[in-house]
Amino acid sequence: MSIFDQFIFQCYQKLLLPLLSILLSSEQIKQLKEIIFATFIGVLGLIAIAFWSLFLASIISFLSGTGLERLFTSALSGILIGSLALSMGLLTAFYYYMRRTKTSLEFLDIRFPTWHDLFYVFFGLVVLFLILLIFGAIFEYFGAETTSHSVENLIYSNPKIMLLLIPISLFLVGPLEELLYRNIIQKSLYSSFSPVGSILISSIIFSAVHISAYSGDALLQNPLPVLNALFVIFILSVIIGFVYYQTKNLVTAALLHGIYDSIIFAAFYVNTTTGAAATIPSLFLF
Numbered sequence: 001m002s003i004f005d006q007f008i009f010q011c012y013q014k015l016l017l018p019l020l021s022i023l024l025s026s027e028q029i030k031q032l033k034e035i036i037f038a039t040f041i042g043v044l045g046l047i048a049i050a051f052w053s054l055f056l057a058s059i060i061s062f063l064s065g066t067g068l069e070r071l072f073t074s075a076l077s078g079i080l081i082g083s084l085a086l087s088m089g090l091l092t093a094f095y096y097y098m099r100r101t102k103t104s105l106e107f108l109d110i111r112f113p114t115w116h117d118l119f120y121v122f123f124g125l126v127v128l129f130l131i132l133l134i135f136g137a138i139f140e141y142f143g144a145e146t147t148s149h150s151v152e153n154l155i156y157s158n159p160k161i162m163l164l165l166i167p168i169s170l171f172l173v174g175p176l177e178e179l180l181y182r183n184i185i186q187k188s189l190y191s192s193f194s195p196v197g198s199i200l201i202s203s204i205i206f207s208a209v210h211i212s213a214y215s216g217d218a219l220l221q222n223p224l225p226v227l228n229a230l231f232v233i234f235i236l237s238v239i240i241g242f243v244y245y246q247t248k249n250l251v252t253a254a255l256l257h258g259i260y261d262s263i264i265f266a267a268f269y270v271n272t273t274t275g276a277a278a279t280i281p282s283l284f285l286f
Helices: 003-023 026-064 068-073 075-100 115-142 151-155 161-191 195-208 211-215 223-247 250-274
Strands: none
Touching (some): 026 075, 026 161, 026 195, 075 161, 115 223, 115 250, 151 161, 161 195, 161 250, 195 223, 211 223, 223 250
């Protein structure tokens, strides 16, 4: 146990636990601890992504002599650095969880998908896009605004980047986000919560960590569009959580997530390059 872990443990034992024992039952304390730890792992992934993004960009900037601002505003370098940082960040949080909890790799639900699993992938895709269309219609009817994913600012300058984002979604973003937020966070909550509770809590954490991707500078100025977007992400996350629970297969959730994002990018590419009727209400990516 590190010095930091020892400090946190002592604070918990001597300060927080006596107070919680008065207010909550032992089962409620256990559930609260699970929620706090799951939230910590989810936020750790976000912090680690930010760290790796700055670290990688600094190295590339030093070696190439290119300024950091130019690296992050360039579509290609921004996407590549962001994708690599996301991969390293999520794996960092995953590694910390596995080591901190002494969990073996047998905990991972990785197996070749069956026809039953593929049915749930198809079912999930249909439901995800129905939800996207329904919320798009609701927001349009009430004149409600939403923010789009920050990646939209990069791809407008070079739509061909979306063709690169399709394999990135399938082989990096989908699998690694589902590894951390479904196979680790959601599954770890099963011991203290019902399946429904575990799906809802993990989806709240999942949507919350996307706040940086959807807020930009708009959160403090006008938070409602950001909250609208995050609520949609929460609903979409619940569907993936349900599919993961039903199939007990990380590959199924990863396929559903990756294919969903890929279809969004493909539709957006067609819409921006040809003007065809492939309009989507917003870039609700996750």
